[in-house]
Amino acid sequence: MKLPADFALTETPDGAKAVLSGEWTATDAGDAAARLAAAARATPLQAVDLTGVGRMDTAGAYAVLRALGQSADEDRIEARPETRRLLELVRNAAAQKPQKRREPRGFYELMIRIGRGVFDLGAEIFETMVFVGHLLVVIMRTIANPSRIRWAACTSLAERAGLDAIPIVTLTAFFIGAVVGLLGANMLRQFGAEVFAVELIGIAVMREFNILITAILLAGRSASSFAAEIGSMKMSQEIDAMKVMGVDPFEALVFPRFAALLAIIPLLTFVATLAGLLGGLMVTWSVLGLGPSFFLQRILDNVGATHFWIGLSKAPVMAAVVAGIGCRQGMEVGGDVESLGRRVTSAVVQAIFAIILIDAAFALLYMEMDI
The missing domain is CATH 3.30.750.24 (STAS domain)
Incomplete structure (x- = not known):
């Protein structure tokens, strides 16, 4: 008692x-x-x-x-x-008396921050290489045995991440084409060369803005969505349950998202190209009085399909980067909501940065190839 x-x-x-x-x-x-x-x-x-x-x-x-x-x-x-x-x-x-933690100041604090940044960068590169290696293994395994592909998941993700993005991609590309046409017409009018605004619109839209706008919108929509979906599964220990049951999370979660974006981004790029050209056509028609037939004929004669194929060649790389960054950030989520929000933000920021960097690299490459 x-x-x-x-x-x-x-x-x-x-x-x-x-x-x-x-x-x-x-x-x-x-x-x-x-x-x-x-x-x-x-x-x-x-x-x-x-x-x-x-x-x-x-x-x-x-x-x-x-x-x-x-x-x-x-x-x-x-x-x-x-x-x-x-x-x-x-x-x-x-x-024991509590001691106040002395915060480092000045040059010492700067060195600490630089050191931590370098260490975190090295760890980030290492984890990225591990992720890419695991994904490549899963891709090779799937190619060797196509029956492992989860077609239902790939189709559903292609619809959500790709087809549902057609309205926003179309609208954004239309206004980008219109703005390029308006600026080109105003600038070239000073030299009496308004007609060359057609070539400016065609090259800018077909070579750069179609894939760039598509990839950036996918980074905002799909990369954040992938990070949030996989991250929430990581928080609720569903991914751990997959591993216990013998299911590879990369095969069940990462590969379908990777394949969905890889398959759907050429379609979105084509739609963005048509919308951008339509926006430029509307501006040249209303501002310069150049009719649709004249516009299309100059596009065919002076621009051609080469610039379109150059823009489209960037699509698989952009899709791989967006899907890979979104899924990787989702797999790195910890057990709290703060970690989830931080990783979703990192997914969008890193994806947009990588898109711009890759586009610049492609521009330098094609310039060296004189294409």
């Missing part, structure tokens, strides 16, 4: 002695510690007997030490070995 914490004062030849009894815990101490402190102030205690204490936790030990004050010297306490060790532990912990 549990007894509440209590004490009694007895007289000894050396002076007053406090005999504690009952359960000295956080839930059973009650006001015994306060009464003991009042008794210790009224009558100096020469000894404290804790052998009759049933259970004592750190809260009870701290309450006893605070109540006894100077009377809590180790040589004045009679207690069992385990109680004595607990009191010693609490006494040492209470004697």
Whole structure:
């Protein structure tokens, strides 16, 4: 039977002695510690007997030490070995004073930040290489055995990530083409060469803006979606359950998203090309008075399909980058919502940065090839 914490004062030849009894815990101490402190102030205690204490936790030990004050010297306490060790532990912990953490400043802090940034960059590159290697293994395994492809997942993801993006891609590309046409017409009018706005629109839209706008919109829609979906599964331990059941998460989650974007981005690029040319056509028709037949004829004669194929050649790389970054950030999500939000943000930012960097690299490559 549990007894509440209590004490009694007895007289000894050396002076007053406090005999504690009952359960000295956080839930059973009650006001015994306060009464003991009042008794210790009224009558100096020469000894404290804790052998009759049933259970004592750190809260009870701290309450006893605070109540006894100077009377809590180790040589004045009679207690069992385990109680004595607990009191010693609490006494040492209470004697520790919190120290303020000194924040590094100036040049030292700058070096720390640079060092951490370099270390994090190296870890990020290493983890990326691991992810790419695992994905390549899954791709090779799937090519060797096509029956492993989850066609239902690929089709559903292609519809959500690709076909559902057609309206926003079309609208954005239309306005981009219109803006390019308007700027070109206003600039070239100073030289009496308004007609060359058609070539400007054709080259800009077919070579750069079609794939660039498509990839950036997919980075905002699909990369964030992939990171959020896989990250939420990581938080709820569904991915761990897949591994326990012998299912490779890369084969079940990453590859279908990779394949869906790879298959659908050429269609989106083609739609963006048509929408951009239509926007430029509407501007040249309304501002310069150049009819649709004249516009299309100059596109065929002076621009040609080469620029379109150059733009389309970037599509598989952009799709791989967007899908890979989104899935990788999702796989790196921890167990909290903050980690999920941080990884989703990183997926969008890294995907857009990679798209612009890859587009610049392609531009330099084709310029060196004189295409």
